[in-house]
Amino acid sequence: MTAIDPTAHLTSEQIEELGRELDAIRDEVIADRGEKDAAYIRKVISAQRKLELVSRGVLLFSIFPPAWVLGTAGLSVAKIMDNMEIGHNILHGQWDWMRDPKIHSTTWEWDHVSPADQWKHSHNELHHTYTNVIGKDNDLGYGIMRVDEDQRWHPFHLGQPLWNFINACFFEYGIAAYDLELGKNLSKRRRKNPEFRARAKAVGRKIRKQVLKDYVIHPLLSGPSFLPTLAATFTANLVRNLWTHSVIMCGHFPEGVQVFERRSIRGETRGQWYLRQMMGSANISGSRAMHFMTGNLSHQIEHHLFPDLPSNRYAEVAVKVRALFEKYELEYVTGPLPKQVFSAWHKVFRLSLPNKKPKVGAPEREQELVAA
């Protein structure tokens, strides 16, 4: 556990009561979910597809600079919508209740090099269950970074600002490698495991398809605009990667977010699980357009409490959840995107160095808690 336990003032009865209140918030949304929500996701999907079609159409003439700018911007937004508000949330099962086989977590595939089923395992099962538990949640630094004082320092971490930047640029490949648990599975013994090989092959196929589409077929279709279109799709992928990486970093890395020790989750109750999600996530504040472009992951706290509620409901849920934070005197970590991104990067830089001795960490941390 971190230097100060910000939940120490709560009794176990209070924690269970908190759990019941959160359950009630969830039940309310489920009872009310219906036609309007279904219309929402269908509208978003339809808008995304039209935007992508039009943008790729415009890029056929990308040899003309205005067309290049317009097409690249449109395609970047379309890719972000596909990954965030649509893909991430459908793959969470947020829309399974509609029983529409075309918009279902078991049938959906996204514009991403990690195949949907592998991502669902590492993200939905591992990260969402073991959120911020050191050694269990690989999202904590993606296995290449140190993001908490309690993680042991290694000289490798000196380079972590650079690793993080490279990961941001090629984030979808980072995710694919991470879903494959490449770090662990590349050892001589595990490399030959048939299950791993099958999964690696699936990733290979997905990468091939994505690359062919973005870097061969569409540029070829553009004829004389081959090179500009190639540059445009590359840029759109880069923009999407940088954006999604920033949003996701803001979810768990900013200062004030807690991490947990493995043994602290043994025999965890529902109330304690909720509490861990509350303390282990951070929000991004902003306009409706901002929330939409982050796939409503700007409501990371609400998303972690209720990963399968439709994303269009997080905004209304957030009001009630925030009231519970106040009632139970817990810190609701949130801030505008630049501030949160800076905070997360600051941590990446700070923890690339070993901890300062002795224990100066504690008061410093307290100060941050108050400030945030």
Add this chain to the structure above:
Amino acid sequence: MVTTPLLPSDYLDLVSPLRAGADLRGRIEAVHPETGDAATIVIRPGRGWRGHTPGQYVRIGVDVDGVRLWRAYSITSPTGRRDGRVTITVKAIPDGKVSNHLVHRAKPGTLIQLDQATGDFVLPEAKPAKVLYLTAGSGITPVMGMLRNTEFDDAVMVHCAPRPQDVIFRGELHDLVADKRLLLTEVHTDTDGMLDIARLDELVPDWAERETWACGPAGLLDAAEEHWTGHGVPERLHTERFRPGIVVAGEGGEVTFSATGKRVDADGATPLLDVGEEAGVLMPSGCRMGICFGCVTPLKAGAVRDLRTGEITEAEPGVLIQTCVSAAAGPCDIER
């Protein structure tokens, strides 16, 4: 390759959901009230529609409160309508999510999912000389599909409904009577009481010589089957059931949906289809009464009970079960 990970059809669906080659869908074009609780829905089917035989039903998938639900309804329009439209006629049943939605809330312009027409409650190739229709309530609907298609030399109908105003298609039936194309006896059960099948001798003296199509609640059909069998002419009777028969419940068990990795406890009376849907598993479904086989799913392990007969089916390689009429009989594993 151009559209990966989507298919070109995902884009075409945005502009032309009824085109040839698309998943079969239809568009509701109009809703005409028939009685206080029944309405005829005019549907323009997609290009893939292969037509129907009078008396058949169609499975439709309707989004009710955002949730896709599938039900089967008899087709009431004649075959080969010039405008290519088909109609179904729906009676709102108490607590019926889909029927109430279609009768009271469906709006023209709405897209619905369709299946091809199916069912063997149909007329034979050779037109029978003498025909009897024995119907009750919405059991009139498949028969209306037949009446609108074929002209008979000698057709008699006995139809039961609570009150005269509850008789669906009453005006059209009376027109047929006026044209001497149909002999009709209406039994108004609110005043006359339920039809006693023994009264058939008096209502239709030559009933045993007639090729008979019967459709209505289970009580009527059970009585008819007994009656026809008792008189040694069961082959003359054709029935169509709208609801599953008697429910036989037993002990439940834990149900595993192995393809999605979900586990839930189920009682011995709830159909596995409902159990799966509640758990968020994408279950195929159809008539929900054990007829259409739209819901069949491999049973990988354990045992299930047929809710109509109480019969137990145990898992073996290749065993398929109808999830709409099967409940858990102990722990079981369903391939979904």
